[in-house]
Amino acid sequence: MERTVQEPSRRPLSRLLCYGDRGGADLLTHKEWFDPKDEPYVDERSAYQSLVWQCRYSGIEVPDSLWSYAEIGVGKLYADTQADSLENEPAALAAFDEWTRRFAQHVESKGTVEGADDAARNAKSTTR
Secondary structure, eight states, rough: OOOOOOOGGGOOOEEEEEEEEEGGGGGGTTTTTTGGOSOOOOSGGGGGHHHHHHHHHOOBOOOGGGGEEESSSSSSSSOOOOOGGGOOOOHHHHHHHHHHHHHHHHHHHOOTTTTHHHHHHHHOOOOO
16 A cells, blocks of 8 residues: 655644643552552653654654643642643743744744645534
């Protein structure tokens, strides 16, 4: 079977800003089953590597510069580190702003995809 390879500007693009709290030990029901200090990843970003590589092998572009990780709520109860708590996480917000800047830069560097305007005009609603 012959495989068609799309030009880089036409490939689907995925970007990942992953976040975590280094294990959330407060969520473990059976603490005797797993010690959070034995977490297999020193770099928590690596916890998402299988998803990233599956995308890449499926033809979905995931540049390293758009695959980031930020820590949120480390040392706090999971229930106390929800979306409304983000204002208390300046490092995470800064990481998100930087990731957003890199994403915009990446998309701009690809230029306009030929036919994109026609495709947008001809798109059909999926909600009717």
